[in-house]
Amino acid sequence: MENLEYQNYIFDLYGTLVDIRTNERKAYLWQKMSLYMSLQGAPYTPDELRREYAGLTNELRKNRSSKDTQSHLEEIEISLEELILNLYAAKNKAVSREAASAWALAFRTLSLEHLHLYEGARQMLEKLKNQGKHIYLLSNAQRLFTEPEMRSLGIYDLFDDVFYSSDVGFAKPSSHFYDALLQKHGLDTASSVMVGNDPDADAWGAFHMGLDSMYVHTAQSPRGNFSLPPNCRHLKSIGEVVLYSTTPRL
Numbered sequence: 072m073e074n075l076e077y078q079n080y081i082f083d084l085y086g087t088l089v090d091i092r093t094n095e096r097k098a099y100l101w102q103k104m105s106l107y108m109s110l111q112g113a114p115y116t117p118d119e120l121r122r123e124y125a126g127l128t129n130e131l132r133k134n135r136s137s138k139d140t141q142s143h144l145e146e147i148e149i150s151l152e153e154l155i156l157n158l159y160a161a162k163n164k165a166v167s168r169e170a171a172s173a174w175a176l177a178f179r180t181l182s183l184e185h186l187h188l189y190e191g192a193r194q195m196l197e198k199l200k201n202q203g204k205h206i207y208l209l210s211n212a213q214r215l216f217t218e219p220e221m222r223s224l225g226i227y228d229l230f231d232d233v234f235y236s237s238d239v240g241f242a243k244p245s246s247h248f249y250d251a252l253l254q255k256h257g258l259d260t261a262s263s264v265m266v267g268n269d270p271d272a273d274a275w276g277a278f279h280m281g282l283d284s285m286y287v288h289t290a291q292s293p294r295g296n297f298s299l300p301p302n303c304r305h306l307k308s309i310g311e312v313v314l315y316s317t318t319p320r321l
Contacts, residue, residue, distance in 0.1 A: 075317060076262065077263065077283075079258050079262060079264070080206045080207070081252065083210060083267030083269065085211075085291065086269070086290075087309065089188055089192070089220070089224065090188070091185065091220075091291070094184055095182045100182050104117075104174075104178055105117045108120065111164065112162070115158075124154070127154050127158065131149040146248075148211070148236035148248075149237070151171075151175055152175070156168075171215070186220060186224070189308070190310070191308060193229075194310065197229065199313065200229060206229065206230055207234065208221075208230050209234050209243065210233075211243055212235050218235075232256065234252050236248060239251045245276075246276075250280070261318070263282055264284060265284040268289045270297040273286065278300035286306065287305075
């Protein structure tokens with residue numbers, strides 16, 4: 072089979088391009104967020120806010136899942152904005168979308184322990200751009216805090232387009248999420264490749280869409296035994312993406 076040159080590179084974000092660690096279990100986070108909301112007229116205790124946050128997340132996901140019986144529950148993504156508005160509404164407090172965005176950033180800031188690009192990530196993206204390649208993001212993430220993080224890291228404007236699961240309503244490995252990108256830009260799967268750190272969401276998710284993939288193992292990759300599809304390259308580091316411009320299939 073003749074090798075085809077990739078024109079479109081589709082990237083995962085967290086654990087692939089960005090090394091991130093958050094901790095949403097620490098008591099300090101819920102103490103400060105409950106105080107934040109109480110000062111706005113939506114009184115919560117820390118334990119109550121934590122319970123309601125988890126409960127509403129599950130409820131919204133199940134409600135969406137009941138309307139799409141073809142998708143697995145774990146492939147359903149909710150909007151953090153909707154969840155935040157519901158948290159305020161439960162206390163008879165209406166807030167704007169801007170207020171919801173501020174809540175999300177405060178929550179993320181308090182939970183964030185570190186955030187930085189993997190070595191060689193930016194240089195690799197810039198090299199692909201200089202080669203005339205199209206690069207896209209397909210991330211299981213919430214726009215409310217992921218876009219500001221990408222901008223702070225200086226990589227947002229390097230992408231031709233960005234797809235967050237919170238906007239589409241589905242998360243990888245859902246075919247709906249992949250298809251949202253492929254259909255919008257009319258991408259030829261034979262000349263496109265998915266790059267990620269999750270064997271199921273990225274490598275096998277791409278495989279089932281007819282896409283080649285590149286897998287990079289990081290500290291945020293799922294643990295345990297796993298297999299990769301036959302059209303997936305196992306990279307040692309994210310910078311190696313630029314070494315391979317053609318399909319690995321024979």
